[in-house]
Amino acid sequence: MADEEGASPRELLLEACRRNNTDLLESTLADLTSAASKSGKKPPEFVAEILNNARDGVGNGCLHIAATYGSYEVMDILLDQEGIEIDELDRMEKDTPLHKAVRYTNSMDKREWPHGHTIVEILLDAGCDPRIRNKAKLKPVELADPRNAELRGMLQKGEFAMQAGGDVVEEDDDGPTGSASDSE
Structure with a gap:
């Protein structure tokens, strides 16, 4: 060490x-x-x-x-x-890392937003919860610059996926599998 x-x-x-x-x-x-x-x-x-x-x-x-x-x-x-x-809260603002990533993106010039989107996306892919509210009672999507439609959409999609939980059906690329039941 x-x-x-x-x-x-x-x-x-x-x-x-x-x-x-x-x-x-x-x-x-x-x-x-x-x-x-x-x-x-x-x-x-x-x-x-x-x-x-x-x-x-x-x-x-x-x-x-x-x-x-x-x-x-x-x-x-x-x-x-x-x-x-992945969803720990900081001591000052009670922000999650996802809140911090949105703040980081907001601080960037509009041309640099795609890099910020990448930071937000990796956190969402890791399972960060975009529904968590900070000390100001704001979710990450509510912190996002209103002009940044892509970021807002990404966060809304993340919220929906969390809300739906296991109800979201992923498409397979394996092709048709026939009956869903083995009891025929």
Whole structure:
């Protein structure tokens, strides 16, 4: 792990999220995995605990910071970690990472919105709940710039998918399968 005089694993994780530094993130995750193994802990659970408890001074977790800075590659790695909390609330605004991603997109020039959409999309694909309201009682879609129809549509579609739960039927590419019943 980190030297006694160096940065802590928490500091390294948060810095990797701020800077979209995948090398730093991967080496820190490898160090955490190694430390867990050496101490007889289960690596996935140990890593998830560190990731879920790593906070900056104002209560932002790893995913909050990655979303705030548009750190797509880091976010992709984080979302692959078993047990990571994807709908955690920050301490100040009670925002989820999805709220932060919408704020990030809103802060961009209109020409750059597609990058912000990518950040929102990866969070929705990971299962972030777009129905969660923050301290101001706003859902992510209610934070979205009204001119950004694509972002608003993406969030509305995510809300609908969550609302429908298991009721949404996915189309198969396997072709017709005949009767849905085996009791013929």
